[in-house]
Amino acid sequence: MRYRIETWGCQMNVHDSEKLAGVLEGLGYHGTQEAASADLLLLNTCSIREKAEEKAFSFLGSLRALKQMRPQLIIGLCGCVAQQEGEEIFKRSDLVDFVLGPRAIASLPLLLDEVRTRRSRPLDRGLRDDSVRFDGRLARRNPGPRAFLTIMEGCNKTCTYCIVPTTRGRELSKPAAAVVQEAEFVAGQGYREVELLGQNVNAYRDGKVHLGDLLGLLQGVDGIRRLRFTTSHPAHLSDAIVQAMRDCPTVCNALHLPVQSGSDAVLERMRRGYTVRRYRDRVDRLRAAVPGIALSTDIIVGYPGETGEEFDATLRLLQDVEFDQVYSFVFSPRPGTDAAGEPDDGEQALKESRLHELQQRQREIQLRKNQALVGCVTEVLVDGFSRMGDSILKGRTRCNRVVNFPGPGSLVGEYACVEIQSAGPNSLEGRRIAAVRP
Ligand code: SAM
Ligand code: SF4
Numbered sequence: 001m002r003y004r005i006e007t008w009g010c011q012m013n014v015h016d017s018e019k020l021a022g023v024l025e026g027l028g029y030h031g032t033q034e035a036a037s038a039d040l041l042l043l044n045t046c047s048i049r050e051k052a053e054e055k056a057f058s059f060l061g062s063l064r065a066l067k068q069m070r071p072q073l074i075i076g077l078c079g080c081v082a083q084q085e086g087e088e089i090f091k092r093s094d095l096v097d098f099v100l101g102p103r104a105i106a107s108l109p110l111l112l113d114e115v116r117t118r119r120s121r122p123l124d125r126g127l128r129d130d131s132v133r134f135d136g137r138l139a140r141r142n143p144g145p146r147a148f149l150t151i152m153e154g155c156n157k158t159c160t161y162c163i164v165p166t167t168r169g170r171e172l173s174k175p176a177a178a179v180v181q182e183a184e185f186v187a188g189q190g191y192r193e194v195e196l197l198g199q200n201v202n203a204y205r206d207g208k209v210h211l212g213d214l215l216g217l218l219q220g221v222d223g224i225r226r227l228r229f230t231t232s233h234p235a236h237l238s239d240a241i242v243q244a245m246r247d248c249p250t251v252c253n254a255l256h257l258p259v260q261s262g263s264d265a266v267l268e269r270m271r272r273g274y275t276v277r278r279y280r281d282r283v284d285r286l287r288a289a290v291p292g293i294a295l296s297t298d299i300i301v302g303y304p305g306e307t308g309e310e311f312d313a314t315l316r317l318l319q320d321v322e323f324d325q326v327y328s329f330v331f332s333p334r335p336g337t338d339a340a341g342e343p344d345d346g347e348q349a350l351k352e353s354r355l356h357e358l359q360q361r362q363r364e365i366q367l368r369k370n371q372a373l374v375g376c377v378t379e380v381l382v383d384g385f386s387r388m389g390d391s392i393l394k395g396r397t398r399c400n401r402v403v404n405f406p407g408p409g410s411l412v413g414e415y416a417c418v419e420i421q422s423a424g425p426n427s428l429e430g431r432r433i434a435a436v437r438p
Contacts, residue, residue, distance in 0.1 A: 002032040004035050004041050006041070016079065041063065047080040077100070080163070087123065090121055102167065132152065137185045149179065151229075171200060227251045235272075254400040261300065269342075276317060296325035301331065377420075405418050
């Protein structure tokens with residue numbers, strides 16, 4: 001029996017797919033790269049913006065011919081769309097055999113059994129916390145040097161635009177001892193870097209152990225030279241976490257800290273729980289404690305009622321902070337969220353043009369910052385081959401910058417010393433000068 005999983009969305013979803021793959025391999029399934037030869041197809045979906053959801057449904061539509069040709073093919077719709085839409089999915093598409101929410105991963109064998117034996121169309125959206133309670137050692141992780149590790153699930157915040165609290169439920173943290181055990185396990189499998197995952201990862205708590213303590217505990221894991229965590233909420237970025245970033249040698253000097261807007265009025269309407277000043281204070285503390293830290297952020301443009309002045313405040317923030325990378329989106333109303341019910345007379349074309357302007361400004365900032373690195377020598381952990389060609393490797397610096405350089409395939413998964421020779425807004429190019437021993 002062969003399976004294939006299509007994944008949309010964030011790292012959490014990518015790792016949930018690895019868990020689903022682990023469950024399937026435990027049942028004797030084998031992975032295949034081609035949907036056409038699969039007996040089971042799982043669509044692990046994202047519902048953060050309308051476009052992401054549409055992509056999953058349009059992919060589903062493209063499977064009609066395949067399903068007609070091979071009626072025994074089982075199609076399961078999993079992830080955040082499954083959680084959000086539930087029964088509606090069956091009404092919307094006759095191609096879906098079962099629906100499985102992200103916190104019910106362990107029910108997959110049961111659902112498959114029901115589809116096969118009872119010919120029913122089962123659904124499980126239980127919030128049983130499987131994604132945290134799942135023994136991460138059973139996940140079938142993707143090849144490469146970086147292993148994802150879920151340390152918490154869900155989000156207790158109430159940002160007005162966000163569907164995550166609905167799709168992922170309340171916060172739950174994985175016990176620290178289990179996190180350390182899993183990190184040791186992946187190190188034993190040969191992974192070099194661990195990325196700790198949670199929707200609101202810096203709210204991590206296991207009794208008295210907070211994220212800063214956990215980073216400290218993970219320093220003892222042999223073989224893991226790079227540690228990252230995502231996604232952090234600015235209001236939970238305590239001094240203790242900043243200190244741990246400073247003091248723990250394996251914690252990378254890069255942080256994703258979504259700001260969403262540079263206007264206090266918009267932040268308040270979004271119910272983000274901090275002001276621009278407070279955010280900038282966090283940035284200052286981070287930069288003072290961890291020199292050279294790379295900061296990335298998320299920005300939503302065109303939130304309901306966003307005025308020209310409010311948008312300009314976001315552009316100013318961009319100019320002042322000089323982020324190393326920005327992920328920006330036009331506001332997308334999500335069903336059931338408070339923001340979806342807010343009056344919004346902003347024209348889509350204006351929102352798109354604001355997004356374009358913001359991205360253009362940010363590209364200039366990134367280009368300038370990246371060009372300043374030309375001539376530097378940096379450590380790169382090699383992920384694989386670049387899309388630029390077979391003999392060009394692609395890796396990341398500790399600051400999470402993408403570096404392309406010529407080299408042999410034997411370097412995949414290894415560290416390399418690279419001298420930066422040229423830079424674009426999104427990546428650097430260089431030449432290898434010597435291998436660094438792990
Ligand atoms: N927990 C993170 C935080 O506190 O910022 C965010 C996680 S969310 C999965 C990733 C990003 O998607 C958000 O930071 C936000 O910029 C964007 N996003 C979420 N809901 C959105 C919406 N309705 N429209 C547009 N972008 C949205
Ligand atoms: Fe969504 Fe992040 Fe806000 Fe939670 S903190 S509701 S995940 S944007």
